[in-house]
Amino acid sequence: MTSPATRGVVQPVGMTIAEKILARASGTRRVQPGDVVEVEPDVLVLLDGNFMKGIGFELPRVAFPERIVVVFDHFVPARATPATEALARGREFVARFGIDRFHDVGPDQGISHQLVCDLGYVRPGQLIVSMDSHTCAAGSMNALGGALGPVDMAEVAVLGRTWFRCGPTVRYELSGVPGPGVAPKDVFLEIAGRFGDHTLANLEFVGSGVAAWSVQQRKALATMCAELGAQFAVFPSDEVLAAHLAALGIDDPDRGSVEPDPDARYEADRQIELAALEPMVALPHGVINNTLPAKSVGAVPVTRCFVGSCANGTLSDLQEAAEIVNGRRIATGVTFIVTPGSEAIHRRAVDLGYVKTLADAGAVVTTASCGSCAGLGSEVAGAGERVVSSSTRNYRGRMGSPDAQVYLASTATVAASAVAGRIVSALEVN
Amino acid sequence: MKIRGPARILGDEVSTELMLPISALLLPLEEQAERLLGGAMAGEVSISGDDDILLAGTGFGVGSARPAARVLRAAGVGAVVALSVSQTFLRGAVNYGLACFEYAAGETVLAAADGASVVVDIAARVVRNVDTGDARHLGSFPGTLEAAMLGGGTLDRLVAEGLVRPL
Numbered sequence: 001m002t003s004p005a006t007r008g009v010v011q012p013v014g015m016t017i018a019e020k021i022l023a024r025a026s027g028t029r030r031v032q033p034g035d036v037v038e039v040e041p042d043v044l045v046l047l048d049g050n051f052m053k054g055i056g057f058e059l060p061r062v063a064f065p066e067r068i069v070v071v072f073d074h075f076v077p078a079r080a081t082p083a084t085e086a087l088a089r090g091r092e093f094v095a096r097f098g099i100d101r102f103h104d105v106g107p108d109q110g111i112s113h114q115l116v117c118d119l120g121y122v123r124p125g126q127l128i129v130s131m132d133s134h135t136c137a138a139g140s141m142n143a144l145g146g147a148l149g150p151v152d153m154a155e156v157a158v159l160g161r162t163w164f165r166c167g168p169t170v171r172y173e174l175s176g177v178p179g180p181g182v183a184p185k186d187v188f189l190e191i192a193g194r195f196g197d198h199t200l201a202n203l204e205f206v207g208s209g210v211a212a213w214s215v216q217q218r219k220a221l222a223t224m225c226a227e228l229g230a231q232f233a234v235f236p237s238d239e240v241l242a243a244h245l246a247a248l249g250i251d252d253p254d255r256g257s258v259e260p261d262p263d264a265r266y267e268a269d270r271q272i273e274l275a276a277l278e279p280m281v282a283l284p285h286g287v288i289n290n291t292l293p294a295k296s297v298g299a300v301p302v303t304r305c306f307v308g309s310c311a312n313g314t315l316s317d318l319q320e321a322a323e324i325v326n327g328r329r330i331a332t333g334v335t336f337i338v339t340p341g342s343e344a345i346h347r348r349a350v351d352l353g354y355v356k357t358l359a360d361a362g363a364v365v366t367t368a369s370c371g372s373c374a375g376l377g378s379e380v381a382g383a384g385e386r387v388v389s390s391s392t393r394n395y396r397g398r399m400g401s402p403d404a405q406v407y408l409a410s411t412a413t414v415a416a417s418a419v420a421g422r423i424v425s426a427l428e429v430n
Numbered sequence: 431m432k433i434r435g436p437a438r439i440l441g442d443e444v445s446t447e448l449m450l451p452i453s454a455l456l457l458p459l460e461e462q463a464e465r466l467l468g469g470a471m472a473g474e475v476s477i478s479g480d481d482d483i484l485l486a487g488t489g490f491g492v493g494s495a496r497p498a499a500r501v502l503r504a505a506g507v508g509a510v511v512a513l514s515v516s517q518t519f520l521r522g523a524v525n526y527g528l529a530c531f532e533y534a535a536g537e538t539v540l541a542a543a544d545g546a547s548v549v550v551d552i553a554a555r556v557v558r559n560v561d562t563g564d565a566r567h568l569g570s571f572p573g574t575l576e577a578a579m580l581g582g583g584t585l586d587r588l589v590a591e592g593l594v595r596p597l
Contacts, residue, residue, distance in 0.1 A: 133495040155584070288488075395447040
């Protein structure tokens with residue numbers, strides 16, 4: 001299914017990581033920007049939404065049940081029909097096709113992208129797909145995560161194959177050590193503000209700055225690349241990733257890892273010096289060319305703060321939030337919601353005392369779900385509210401009322417703002 | 431093939447949240463479309479349902495992978511023409527049969543007043559403001575994708591072949 005418009009027109013050059021993985025998944029020697037390739041994904045994640053009336057589909061058969069993971073994360077705990085019906089339908093699907101990897105409501109509950117990372121559901125060099133736009137999070141594992149729609153997911157579950165249009169690759173080299181209060185979220189906000197829209201692009205992150213990051217930190221940035229319009233984001237396979245996979249008991253963690261060819265072609269090659277960055281904030285109602293240093297935002301009082309989502313619901317996020325609010329009180333009139341990325345993270349945060357510290361300060365710690373980030377559940381923003389959130393997106397209406405004003409920032413900035421009652425970086429409360 | 435309708439002018443990064451808000455996500459398709467027709471998308475334009483031609487900037491359909499293209503089609507949108515279209519939205523256009531185009535490289539957004547008569551001439555690969563004669567060239571999505579979106583979408587085929595059944 002390679003596009004004849006581009007096939008053979010240019011002299012062969014090396015491939016980027018994304019092009020190599022697409023080539024492998026499509027059984028072709030090479031893939032280049034402009035190609036539409038038919039691929040056989042290695043992992044398929046079906047969500048509760050795939051079983052929702054009006055969105056999902058009944059599937060008479062599936063091609064590769066062993067490649068399927070089922071995760072309930074958007075509509076949990078289900079509060080009413082049709083969500084309750086969707087979850088029941090999903091459970092029937094799991095039983096009917098003998099799906100082993102199933103995350104129902106309960107101790108195994110979590111946001112799919114967090115679970116994929118924490119449980120090693122995708123390996124280096126693999127292609128994983130799901131119906132959620134943040135599937136690009138899997139790039140932290142030197143893999144490609146492709147976001148599909150509900151029809152695509154049904155088709156790929158039944159036939160085992162789907163398609164992707166390969167875009168150009170932009171290379172970001174991150175170097176140096178970030179200063180205090182600067183997180184991967186701030187790197188994303190810097191990229192969104194300085195370089196803007198990246199529709200269809202594959203983003204490849206390299207450099208000494210990346211090498212110092214944990215897989216979870218890489219996931220935070222990879223996840224956010226959906227907000228740039230990127231199709232894929234990917235990080236190198238290195239000792240950090242190998243250690244992460246080895247800790248999960250995965251044998252031969254380097255197997256399948258992918259590096260770019262030395263003569264790979266990039267649409268742009270950009271350098272970011274992490275030491276030069278500072279805590280950043282995205283203003284309502286979008287991130288593209290719409291970010292500022294936190295210190296330049298001015299006096300913005302907030303009524304709601306949120307830490308969570310597939311980008312920033314990790315144990316480290318909960319730890320960071322707890323350390324900032326420790327011994328303090330959440331400001332009067334502020335609702336501070338903290339949602340772990342999984343129930344395993346939630347339990348660990350209880351064991352380590354983070355949840356108590358947060359609760360003592362006045363935060364509300366919820367069960368793991370997409371929840372507030374997607375305007376779901378019971379914790380949604382009301383009209384006229386000003387929100388600062390470490391979640392993924394701030395389009396008008398995303399977190400609830402279209403009349404709410406949502407700012408995006410790092411977990412540290414959100415926690416500091418919850419204490420201050422206005423948007424401030426952690427540097428201002430420490 | 432030509433698609434003619436009133437122009438609706440949109441900016442950059444028009445997200446799917448504006449086309450299909452979370453509050454409408456679980457409603458029947460007809461109600462989702464009625465809400466779109468009854469409200470102002472992006473706070474800027476109202477959809478008439480008379481083959482509106484949405485003229486947008488970069489990143490049209492960014493955000494959630496929810497089936498926004500289906501709602502636009504059900505609401506009577508004739509076509510989307512944007513500087514760039516998000517991949518998840520494009521997949522929806524292919525699946526649900528919504529005409530969706532990107533301007534050719536180097537083109538700018540067609541100048542048109544809200545409601546101006548606009549024609550998308552697919553064979554000639556142009557979008558034209560009938561009132562002013564101003565026109566822009568359209569780029570090409572790979573043929574298989576364009577054929578699917580202009581042929582009613584892949585979903586109908588999948589259903590007809592018995593591969594999937596809508597819930």
